[in-house]
Amino acid sequence: MSEVQYHQIGSAKRIAYRFAAGGGPAIVFLPGYMSDMEGGKATAVFDWASNKGQACLLLDYSGCGQSDGDFADGSLSGWRDEVLALIDTLVDGPVLLIGSSMGGWLMLMIALAMPPARRAGLIGIAPAPDFTDWGRSAEEKRMLEAGQTAYQPNPYGPAPTPMHPGFWKDGEANKLLGGDIAIECPVRLLHGQADPDVPWQISLRLAAALRSDNVRITFLKDGDHRLSRDTDIAVLLGLVSELTGAA
Numbered sequence: 001m002s003e004v005q006y007h008q009i010g011s012a013k014r015i016a017y018r019f020a021a022g023g024g025p026a027i028v029f030l031p032g033y034m035s036d037m038e039g040g041k042a043t044a045v046f047d048w049a050s051n052k053g054q055a056c057l058l059l060d061y062s063g064c065g066q067s068d069g070d071f072a073d074g075s076l077s078g079w080r081d082e083v084l085a086l087i088d089t090l091v092d093g094p095v096l097l098i099g100s101s102m103g104g105w106l107m108l109m110i111a112l113a114m115p116p117a118r119r120a121g122l123i124g125i126a127p128a129p130d131f132t133d134w135g136r137s138a139e140e141k142r143m144l145e146a147g148q149t150a151y152q153p154n155p156y157g158p159a160p161t162p163m164h165p166g167f168w169k170d171g172e173a174n175k176l177l178g179g180d181i182a183i184e185c186p187v188r189l190l191h192g193q194a195d196p197d198v199p200w201q202i203s204l205r206l207a208a209a210l211r212s213d214n215v216r217i218t219f220l221k222d223g224d225h226r227l228s229r230d231t232d233i234a235v236l237l238g239l240v241s242e243l244t245g246a247a
Helices: 040-052 076-090 102-113 138-145 165-173 201-209 230-244
Strands: 005-009 013-020 023-030 054-059 095-100 119-125 150-152 161-163 187-192 215-220
Touching (some): 005 076, 013 076, 023 040, 023 076, 040 230, 095 102, 102 119, 138 150, 138 165, 215 230
Parallel strands (some): 023 054, 023 095, 095 119, 119 187
Antiparallel strands (some): 005 013, 013 054, 150 161
C-alpha cells in the first residue's frame, strides 16, 4: 500500500487518500457509511490495481478514517464534491467508480456530475441508493425531520449507528430510484441475497432505473452485506478486470 497523503479543501479540511499512478481507466473506490479506505475490499482492489499497473485512488470522506472533520457534519453532496476534487486533481482520463453500500449511491451521484466521456464504468457492491428513504422507519423519519439524530443497532460494532438530520435531509434531496438515471456506461452490480442491511431487490430497482443497456447483476445466494470473503472478493476483482480490460 502507498503512503497516506492529504488533499487540502478550503482552509481547514484535509482529505486523506492513497493513490497509485498507472494506466487507465483509473479505479476509484468509494467506501460505505462510516467506513474508510482500510477495509478489505478497498485494499484488495488497490493491491490488484498496483500489481496490474492500473491507476487507483482510495480515500476517506471528511469525518471518516484519517480525514479531518466531524462525521455529524457529513453529507452525500459534500462527500461527492470531495471525491470530484480529488479526481480532478489526481486523475486524467476515464474513471471506473466502485461504490460499496452507501458508496454505491455516491458512485451514481459522482458519475452524474462527470462528463459522460469520463465514465469508463460503475461497479456497485450491495449498492444502497435512497437508503434514507427505504432504510428508515416512519418514526425515525419524524425524528430526523424534527432535527434529532436517529440510531439503529450496529451488527459490526459496539456502538449504535447514527444518522444525523443534515445527512438525512441531503439524502432525501438526492434520491435517484424514482426516475430515470441518466448514466449510459457499463454497470455491474454485485449483491448478496443474504444481505440483512440492503435488500437485494434494490439492485433490481437500480438496474431498471439506469438508462444504460449494458447492466449486469451478479447475485451471491449466500452473500452477506459486507461481501468480504475471499470468494466474494474474487468475484469483485473479476468484474474490475472486465471493465478495465486488464488481464
